[in-house]
Amino acid sequence: MPYVDFVSVIHKSTSRDYLGRVTSHDKAECAEVALKWDVDYWDGARHHGYGGFRYDGRWNPVAEKMAEHYNLPADARILDVGCGKAFLLYEFTQVLPDARVTGLDVSHYGLEHAKEEIRPQLVEGHASELPFADDAFDLVFSINTLHNLYNYELWAALREIERVSRGAKYLTVESYRNEREKMNLLYWQLTCRSFYATAEWEWVFQQAGYTGDYSFIFFE
Numbered sequence: 335m336p337y338v339d340f341v342s343v344i345h346k347s348t349s350r351d352y353l354g355r356v357t358s359h360d361k362a363e364c365a366e367v368a369l370k371w372d373v374d375y376w377d378g379a380r381h382h383g384y385g386g387f388r389y390d391g392r393w394n395p396v397a398e399k400m401a402e403h404y405n406l407p408a409d410a411r412i413l414d415v416g417c418g419k420a421f422l423l424y425e426f427t428q429v430l431p432d433a434r435v436t437g438l439d440v441s442h443y444g445l446e447h448a449k450e451e452i453r454p455q456l457v458e459g460h461a462s463e464l465p466f467a468d469d470a471f472d473l474v475f476s477i478n479t480l481h482n483l484y485n486y487e488l489w490a491a492l493r494e495i496e497r498v499s500r501g502a503k504y505l506t507v508e509s510y511r512n513e514r515e516k517m518n519l520l521y522w523q524l525t526c527r528s529f530y531a532t533a534e535w536e537w538v539f540q541q542a543g544y545t546g547d548y549s550f551i552f553f554e
Contacts, residue, residue, distance in 0.1 A: 503546025
């Protein structure tokens with residue numbers, strides 16, 4: 335279960351006002367809006383979520399690195415659990431034009447506003463119950479999604495990722511290594527349900543039987 339980092343460079347490219355996130359608006363109200371996973375979360379005001387989640391090509395290097403690292407075949411079957419607008423999945427189709435990609439997300443709005451080219455390959459559903467056969471994918475990944483699940487959903491999702499992958503597995507979750515990062519995470523997050531330090535996450539992975547790779551996002 336190696337630690338492999340593909341995405342922190344994207345995370346670190348965004349500046350964040352942690353205290354402002356708490357003091358400038360009613361944080362509880364903002365979280366309630368965000369948890370609808372609707373237009374406000376994706377394309378509304380920044381205090382409700384992304385503040386506009388638009389395609390800009392930044393995920394292409396991530397797809398290139400993942401395809402190379404996992405030595406994916408040209409026609410790889412790839413699943414993104416919690417794909418959102420599926421920008422990374424789209425980039426996989428640019429890196430591996432013959433790849434067969436599938437995305438799953440709970441957000442109807444996110445899927446409706448995904449890249450048009452791969453919208454037919456997207457499914458609305460929950461990570462804890464994947465509607466796919468055993469060993470169906472060469473790569474299953476989940477980026478910045480599983481920390482949004484309650485613990486019982488999280489364990490089920492990890493087992494489901496394990497079940498549907500016949501090869502590589504990769505996930506990224508938000509975590510912390512010290513009290514400052516813990517506070518920043520609490521200040522910034524809107525949708526987290528699982529707040530774990532790195533050692534706790536690793537324990538959860540092991541207990542749930544997850545054998546894939548992983549990395550963490552830190553709010554430094």
